[in-house]
Amino acid sequence: MAKKSRTKARDAAPLAEGEVGPRQPCPCGSGKRYKACHGAAGGAATPFVARPFEGLPGECDLVALRELVPAATAPLTLKDSDRPVRLCTLLPMAAPAMVRDSGEIWLGLQVQHSFGDPSRDLGAVLLAALDAEPGIVGLTSDPGPGPRLQDLISNDTLEVTVHEGFDYWVSDVEDTSGMEAALQQANESVNPTLRLASVEAAYWTNVGPKEHLRWVMPEPEDQLLDALARLHAAGRDVLVPGSRLVGMFRAHGLLAPVWDLEVGTGAEALEDPAAEFRAALDEALADTSELTTEQRAARSGLANRQVTIR
Structure with missing residues (x-):
């Protein structure tokens, strides 16, 4: 039996460049093997998208902000609303989004929903935030088909501001008492970074x-x-x-x-x-x-x- 398995493994066709093997971790970040996640028939409601930010202004910066840069922000302009939106690398408690008391929406990039298409996840969270009261907004399940971030914003460019720390978390808060310790702890995790x-x-x-x-x-x-x-x-x-x-x-x-x-x-x-x-x-x-x-x-x-x- 073992001999047959080894022969089968030797005869298997090599993977093409960028292809994911069935026993390899799913690229969506779920922690599951590909064959049990986005490689399974009907295994995920949203198909895995290998290049989710393609077509967005500043695609390369978006990838950097999601994976490499600790603290940065960029304003987004919505196509069908004048509501202010601020794209952030990371939000308090790693929240997917926050509706501030002012009505401004903060959208977090460094969130691992593991639903296959980060741009679709961002779009779903953004739509939910447009109808939400002030507070944290997130996804509890795969959003399925729907608008992606590309469909919702009208930016021609992405104006990135890199911050020394996470002081932008309280930039619109007058009374920050009780927040100092948490903010200091978060700031201590930031490596100096410049664009x-x-x-x-x-x-x-x-x-x-x-x-x-x-x-x-x-x-x-x-x-x-x-x-x-x-x-x-x-x-x-x-x-x-x-x-x-x-x-x-x-x-x-x-x-x-x-x-x-x-x-x-x-x-x-x-x-x-x-x-x-x-x-x-x-x-x-x-x-x-x-x-x-x-x-x-x-x-x-x-x-x-x-x-x-x-």
Whole structure:
């Protein structure tokens, strides 16, 4: 019996790039195996969407704010309402949304509903908040088909503000007595983070023993890996002295290359080098020639240093 199982495993077709195996964790974040979640027939009311924020302004920033940036906000404009909406990385108690006393809606990005489509979840929470009294708003079950965030907002751009901590939680509260301890505890968990101004969706952070640049990029994975391999093989992926491209995250259908930086580098020193690297990357992306042996080896090394978040 065991021999038959081993033979079956050997003969199974290899997975295509980006495909999820039935026994692997479901990418929705539920903690279940794919075959028992979004891979099951009728296993989830909302189909799994690999690139949920595609088509939204600032897609790369949205991915960064959901997965990498501790404290940031951005205003959203609704298509059919003048109600003010504020997109936040994280809300108190990890709430999906909050209706403030002023009527403003705060929408939380760092919430794991595990219903397959974060944009659909955000849309459902936003619609619920439009009809809710002041307080916390959330989802208790899979919302099923319905408008996604793309269908509800009219933003052309995403104006991101990165905060030093979570003081924005009480920015509209006059009396903050009794909140100081919780706010201090939350702020102590925040690593200093800044968004570069010279390029899109690149975030410097200081995690104590190291500094990093984490840069979410919109290009399809295969083309981006080819381009990064060309630059790596040519030694053109060093942003500043002492920096090193160490790998990348894969989140919500996009790749986020990560550079290790020497302590003390800071964000300002990266502005011009990042812009120069972006120009070199665009040049490499336009190169459709076959990869050399050295470039293929570099590509393989980069592909092996990927960590999938979502």
